[in-house]
Amino acid sequence: MDNPFDKNASTCILHKYAKKLVDTTPSLKTVWSNSDLVDLIKSAQTKKFDGENETNIKDIIFNILICNYGTPIVCNPTDRSFYLNSNDNEDRARIPITTFDTDNQDDQRIEGFMSETGLSFFQHLKIDTSNDNEKSSR
Numbered sequence: 001m002d003n004p005f006d007k008n009a010s011t012c013i014l015h016k017y018a019k020k021l022v023d024t025t026p027s028l029k030t031v032w033s034n035s036d037l038v039d040l041i042k043s044a045q046t047k048k049f050d051g052e053n054e055t056n057i058k059d060i061i062f063n064i065l066i067c068n069y070g071t072p073i074v075c076n077p078t079d080r081s082f083y084l085n086s087n088d089n090e091d092r093a094r095i096p097i098t099t100f101d102t103d104n105q106d107d108q109r110i111e112g113f114m115s116e117t118g119l120s121f122f123q124h125l126k127i128d129t130s131n132d133n134e135k136s137s138r
Contacts, residue, residue, distance in 0.1 A: 004041040004055070012057040013044055014069065080109060093117065 005011045021040055022029055044055050063069045075082055081096050094116070096109035110122050 004038060006056045008056070008058075010057040011041060011055050012060050013040055013055060014060065017044060080105075 018040060021036075025036075041055055060069070073082055073084075075097060079097055081094050083092055084095050085092050094113070096106075096113045098106040098110065114120070114122060
């Protein structure tokens with residue numbers, strides 16, 4: 001395993017594993033080297049932290065969406081936003097729920113959210129799992 005990086009350039013590590021490494025390695029609190037990053041990725045792929053070894057952002061986002069990671073946020077089908085609190089409950093943000101219908105209301109919600117938060121970029125990810133089902137049935 002010489003090159004641990006994802007072939008699609010989407011290598012990603014769950015925050016809790018990177019934080020665990022930083023907490024146990026004082027020098028990483030200031031500067032990371034490339035070898036530190038490679039070591040973390042290889043560890044995630046081979047040691048399977050807590051039984052998890054995902055290092056591809058698509059797989060991590062998919063696991064978040066199917067509630068394998070994190071805590072589900074309860075929303076009603078008619079909700080168009082929810083509130084997300086910071087860990088210390090000091091800050092609270094209204095997050096829009098988008099449906100990507102053709103009524104253009106999503107555009108208004110996204111633009112309002114970006115204006116409120118000062119964001120200048122919005123990314124929409126459509127995760128296609130059709131190939132995943134084919135792989136698992138082989």
